[in-house]
Amino acid sequence: MFEPRIVCFFCKWCTYAGADLAGTSRKQYPPNGAVVRVNCTGRIDPQHVLWAFREGADGVLVGGCHPGDCHYEEGNHKTMRRVQYLKRMLEDMGVEPERLHLEWISAAEGEKLVHVMSDFTEEVRGLGPLELGLSDTAKAVAPAK
Amino acid sequence: MGERIGVFVCHCGTNIAGVVDVKRVAEELADYPGVAYSTDYTYMCSDPGQNLVKDAIKKHKLTGVIVAACSPTLHEATFRRAGTAAGMNQYQVEIANIREQCSWVHRDNKEAATEKAIRTIKIMVEKARLDEALDPISVPMTPRALVVGGGIAGIQAALDIANAGHEVVLVEKSASIGGHMAQLSETFPTLDCSQCIMTPKMVEVAQHPKVKLMTYSEVDDVSGYVGNFKVRIRKKAAYVNRDVCTGCGLCIEKCPATTPSEFDEQLADRKAIYTPFPQAVPNKPVLDAEHCTYFLKDGKCGICAKVCPLDCIDYEQKDEFIDFEVGAIVVATGYDLYPIENLGEYGGGKYPDVVTSLQFERMLSASGPTGGEILRPSDGEVPKEVVFLTCCGSRDTESHLPYCSKICCMYLTKHAMLYKHNVHEGQAYVFYMDVRTGGKGYEEFYTRAAEEDDVLYIRGKVSKIFEEDGKVMVWGVDTLSGKKIEIAADMAVLGLATIPNQSAAKLANMLKIHADEWGFLSEAHPKLRPVESLTPGFYLAGSAQGPKDIPESVAQASAAASKVAALFAETEYHREPIIAVIDEDTCAGCRVCVSVCPYDAAEFDDEKKVARIKEAICEGCGVCIAACPSGSAQQKNLTDEQLYKMVSAALEV
Numbered sequence: 039m040f041e042p043r044i045v046c047f048f049c050k051w052c053t054y055a056g057a058d059l060a061g062t063s064r065k066q067y068p069p070n071g072a073v074v075r076v077n078c079t080g081r082i083d084p085q086h087v088l089w090a091f092r093e094g095a096d097g098v099l100v101g102g103c104h105p106g107d108c109h110y111e112e113g114n115h116k117t118m119r120r121v122q123y124l125k126r127m128l129e130d131m132g133v134e135p136e137r138l139h140l141e142w143i144s145a146a147e148g149e150k151l152v153h154v155m156s157d158f159t160e161e162v163r164g165l166g167p168l169e170l171g172l173s174d175t176a177k178a179v180a181p182a183k
Numbered sequence: 184m185g186e187r188i189g190v191f192v193c194h195c196g197t198n199i200a201g202v203v204d205v206k207r208v209a210e211e212l213a214d215y216p217g218v219a220y221s222t223d224y225t226y227m228c229s230d231p232g233q234n235l236v237k238d239a240i241k242k243h244k245l246t247g248v249i250v251a252a253c254s255p256t257l258h259e260a261t262f263r264r265a266g267t268a269a270g271m272n273q274y275q276v277e278i279a280n281i282r283e284q285c286s287w288v289h290r291d292n293k294e295a296a297t298e299k300a301i302r303t304i305k306i307m308v309e310k311a312r313l314d315e316a317l318d319p320i321s322v323p324m325t326p327r328a329l330v331v332g333g334g335i336a337g338i339q340a341a342l343d344i345a346n347a348g349h350e351v352v353l354v355e356k357s358a359s360i361g362g363h364m365a366q367l368s369e370t371f372p373t374l375d376c377s378q379c380i381m382t383p384k385m386v387e388v389a390q391h392p393k394v395k396l397m398t399y400s401e402v403d404d405v406s407g408y409v410g411n412f413k414v415r416i417r418k419k420a421a422y423v424n425r426d427v428c429t430g431c432g433l434c435i436e437k438c439p440a441t442t443p444s445e446f447d448e449q450l451a452d453r454k455a456i457y458t459p460f461p462q463a464v465p466n467k468p469v470l471d472a473e474h475c476t477y478f479l480k481d482g483k484c485g486i487c488a489k490v491c492p493l494d495c496i497d498y499e500q501k502d503e504f505i506d507f508e509v510g511a512i513v514v515a516t517g518y519d520l521y522p523i524e525n526l527g528e529y530g531g532g533k534y535p536d537v538v539t540s541l542q543f544e545r546m547l548s549a550s551g552p553t554g555g556e557i558l559r560p561s562d563g564e565v566p567k568e569v570v571f572l573t574c575c576g577s578r579d580t581e582s583h584l585p586y587c588s589k590i591c592c593m594y595l596t597k598h599a600m601l602y603k604h605n606v607h608e609g610q611a612y613v614f615y616m617d618v619r620t621g622g623k624g625y626e627e628f629y630t631r632a633a634e635e636d637d638v639l640y641i642r643g644k645v646s647k648i649f650e651e652d653g654k655v656m657v658w659g660v661d662t663l664s665g666k667k668i669e670i671a672a673d674m675a676v677l678g679l680a681t682i683p684n685q686s687a688a689k690l691a692n693m694l695k696i697h698a699d700e701w702g703f704l705s706e707a708h709p710k711l712r713p714v715e716s717l718t719p720g721f722y723l724a725g726s727a728q729g730p731k732d733i734p735e736s737v738a739q740a741s742a743a744a745s746k747v748a749a750l751f752a753e754t755e756y757h758r759e760p761i762i763a764v765i766d767e768d769t770c771a772g773c774r775v776c777v778s779v780c781p782y783d784a785a786e787f788d789d790e791k792k793v794a795r796i797k798e799a800i801c802e803g804c805g806v807c808i809a810a811c812p813s814g815s816a817q818q819k820n821l822t823d824e825q826l827y828k829m830v831s832a833a834l835e836v
Contacts, residue, residue: 061283081805110804
């Protein structure tokens with residue numbers, strides 16, 4: 039079975055704490071994600087997401103605070119707009135926009151985190167491995183890792 | 184590259200090692216670029232574990248440390264201290280979370296869990312390779328506390344902080360402090376009079392020279408961070424100049440408009456101009472415009488203004504906003520009862536003789552609407568048989584709330600006992616699921632009720648309550664005998680679930696502190712940091728954090744106060760230096776950062792035509808960094824370069 043590789047950008051105030059809660063509650067979910075903890079989803083540059091896909095991610099999950107709950111006033115609103123814009127760019131580049139997913143998960147929502155991780159893993163599994171199909175020119179100019 | 188990273192993989196007993204192959208993890212990391220030393224140990228947080236880290240830092244000349252263990256919220260501070268003790272900069276010590284977000288959640292797939300643990304650690308190694316030595320940012324501390332909520336928890340916290348020598352602003356939304364405890368008749372398990380122990384405290388806090396008491400006031404806005412919060416308090420228009428008012432009560436006496444009293448739980452009326460109860464602190468009235476004839480009928484009335492000997496009535500009064508600077512905030516917003524209307528199966532809100540526990544409390548109170556006599560609300564008769572129901576809304580995963588409200592078993596026992604003391608020939612029944620008596624003297628109290636006061640305890644749940652021929656018919660089952668029970672009672676008292684005060688959700692949102700799915704405020708750690716919020720500078724007291732009885736609320740309030748006093752013992756607060764910084768050489772001066780910063784921490788230098796970050800104000804959200812088109816803005820110890828490398832490590836095969 040295809041095991042997708044997922045990069046999870048989690049805000050430390052909400053989704054990261056929600057993931058901790060899922061742990062203390064001993065809920066089980068697929069191990070396909072690897073978590074990069076950030077202070078706020080507003081820190082995430084669209085380039086970080088593109089880089090993740092370039093480096094072999096089959097899916098990218100961004101977990102932030104519910105609208106109105108941002109620890110830094112409105113970082114999550116900026117993320118919402120950036121993700122929307124990024125999805126359009128991904129489509130232009132031939133990448134299924136569903137491979138990028140934004141979800142609001144609070145520190146209290148351990149259960150929601152489990153569902154999101156499980157559902158997103160299945161969704162990406164359904165999409166199959168991401169084939170970027172870089173042209174030779176693109177490969178030549180791609181920065182070395 | 185000269186980095187020498189040490190990796191320390193914790194077993195956490197079997198919590199991690201039972202799922203993750205810790206030996207393999209340590210071995211694989213040993214070969215990872217930049218790693219100079221890698222090992223595993225049973226309990227890394229123990230003294231020998233910490234020593235292992237300290238010794239390795241010195242022996243292997245480490246430039247960074249990764250402790251792969253529990254969540255950073257638990258022991259990041261512990262290992263940063265250990266690192267500092269061994270001469271390392273604390274910001275070069277990092278945690279890889281392989282317990283909460285790995286071994287505990289991937290129990291059934293040990294191979295995948297082990298691989299995820301390896302990836303998780305590699306991510307942090309990549310971060311640590313580029314972590315710089317940083318100094319915390321020192322900011323001045325404002326040694327003044329805001330306490331929100333004037334119930335017993337808020338009062339206790341305010342008193343303890345004030346007695347430690349610090350100023351306190353105590354904000355209460357209603358017209359008097361006292362909270363629910365002021366409504367109670369007696370308290371379990373000692374049956375001492377609640378008013379007798381509560382009112383002296385109310386007076387003490389109001390008269391304390393270090394306490395600024397603000398009743399009929401609400402928190403309107405909070406900004407800033409630990410040590411330097413700016414809070415705006417909205418003093419609601421009371422239409423009474425309470426600074427001049429002596430509380431003579433003439434206005435109350437003459438006021439013609441009435442409405443059900445909140446303090447008496449709707450069992451009696453109060454006037455439109457009122458003090459909530461006779462022992463109110465401050466004992467000065469407020470005018471409730473929603474029920475006042477003057478406001479409802481375009482100025483027709485004005486009796487209170489006419490009778491007031493000191494001209495205190497001011498119909499033109501407006502809400503007033505007062506700003507304070509505080510260093511810490513204690514949230515003690517308390518509880519509400521689960522709405523009785525939600526208990527439709529018991530005729531909640533429909534039958535007058537099916538009452539809430541707080542209504543019964545008011546009936547028992549000597550200063551209550553019945554003067555301490557127990558009388559049926561429907562006809563004023565003394566009830567001969569009263570049924571008390573525990574778990575009304577609590578411990579009911581199907582239709583109500585799953586949690587235990589903790590205090591109902593005991594207060595219903597108290598109610599049944601006091602009913603028997605009042606009505607000697609009466610019969611009290613308590614329907615229970617279990618009688619939970621975890622507290623000093625509680626089990627003895629329950630035994631006394633059952634044995635000395637002949638309270639009949641029936642193990643089982645009531646399925647239905649309905650009215651028939653002036654009786655409250657209670658249908659239930661005695662699950663010990665398996666028999667159906669039908670009681671033609673005169674009254675039923677519902678031990679309604681404890682829910683967080685309904686204003687707390689809005690406040691938690693404003694303060695950006697976490698609450699659980701039921702709205703109870705979340706502590707930083709369930710065992711080791713029970714009175715702190717995860718957000719620095721916020722402390723929790725009383726039943727805002729979870730259902731609690733009085734001794735527990737007082738204990739938690741004192742604990743929160745001692746945390747605040749410890750915080751105020753330093754004249755400066757040291758903030759995380761994980762903030763933004765702008766490279767002036769590459770900054771094009773586009774000012775995007777200035778426009779996106781929520782704190783006005785990014786400023787533009789008109790002379791040099793570059794942007795700059797004000798260190799003392801930047802909170803480190805990183806939103807300007809993601810927005811900077813030239814990459815000139817970076818976050819200290821979470822640069823774009825670090826993030827790219829962390830992402831790559833997350834995807835290593």
